[in-house]
Amino acid sequence: SLTPTNRTAQIMKYGFPGMANLRSHNDFILSYDQRNRVPYWVFEHLTPESVKKNDAVDRSKSEFFEDSSVHQFFRATNKDYLGSGFDRGHMAAAGNHKFCQEHVNETFVLSNIAPQVGKGFNRDSWNRLEKHVRKLLFNYPNVYVCTGPLYLPRRESDGKVYVKYQVIGANSVAVPTHFFKVVVCEEKSGGLHMEAYVMPNQVIDDNTPIHSFQVRGKRLRYKMFGSKCSS
């Protein structure tokens, strides 16, 4: 069995994207953005065991809860989301942590959550992307996933380029313009397969294949912490 420390090393095998406000959970690691009250990024290590159907685990028993390790000045609350029109969208997906009830419960901490458009995105296209990632475990024994929000600049009619995003609730929780997901899969041979996605936080037509949101890894790495105009 794994101690939390070597589980962290396992999850973060391919390196930390940053060191800001790290939080180590039993089955995922996150870096928290105090300014926006959502994660900078979340890292997961998936195996066939961690995503396998488990009758002992019931997602409907999990409840969203504040992260008491975050100072209340920088903490998102359930009240911030209430009536906002946005879903509390998981970055580390609940369905990726079915090893035990405690693991799935931990994904409901609000520091792992960001405001997502519900119908047409969180419950549909984004969910299809999450399922696609889990299906990779049929082909790869180890899958590493980095997920997070983006705030991409856009040129406006005055010719200037702006970053603009809504914030919700008394704590001004940021509504990201896009979300990214970078997946690194270990082949049985030891080789690596990588996929990277950027999806806009908006209603997406159900007929749009998730592969149309696939991007080059280098460009996405750029986007994870920097940002260029979306093309």
Add this chain to the structure above:
Amino acid sequence: SLTPTNRTAQIMKYGFPGMANLRSHNDFILSYDQRNRVPYWVFEHLTPESVKKNDAVDRSKSEFFEDSSVHQFFRATNKDYLGSGFDRGHMAAAGNHKFCQEHVNETFVLSNIAPQVGKGFNRDSWNRLEKHVRKLLFNYPNVYVCTGPLYLPRRESDGKVYVKYQVIGANSVAVPTHFFKVVVCEEKSGGLHMEAYVMPNQVIDDNTPIHSFQVRGKRLRYKMFGSKCSS
């Protein structure tokens, strides 16, 4: 004389606001925001010696330069500012580091710079605030200064609240909506005196006293990394 390590401890005597992308210079410490290509915050420790007129130091010999320690994906360049209409505004002020030419030169690294409105702000009101801070050294032997950008939310006509800021150049360098400065002064008796300021990044009437931008410390600490609607 001081080794760089104990100089860092001296500058950061009152604690680090965060640990993200720290850069330690001879006379100031900064935390760099890769997403916005400007600092999160800059920390200085001023003494009467560090701000005293020094004929051996000539600010006009200093040139703005890229921070080669920052990955080029996340680095601001002089070209980003060129023709933008914004000044390259110092966070750690050049005038605070007159001990030697090397110290003043180091404040010209672009990771210590953010786009500021020139006339009416950087060259006027913001400069008056910087001078005010230096004058505190007539009364206090040690002054600690934390300075940085803010991106404050605003309610728009649709009733929703947004963060919106311009970005400039090929590297999308953020133009902050406001800047903050928090000053902690050590009294000879050992007591502490604190002042905190938030100024909008816009033309400010020269007759507006800087004290009208003074805010309560607690609210500003909130604003340094979080943000509420400006009142």
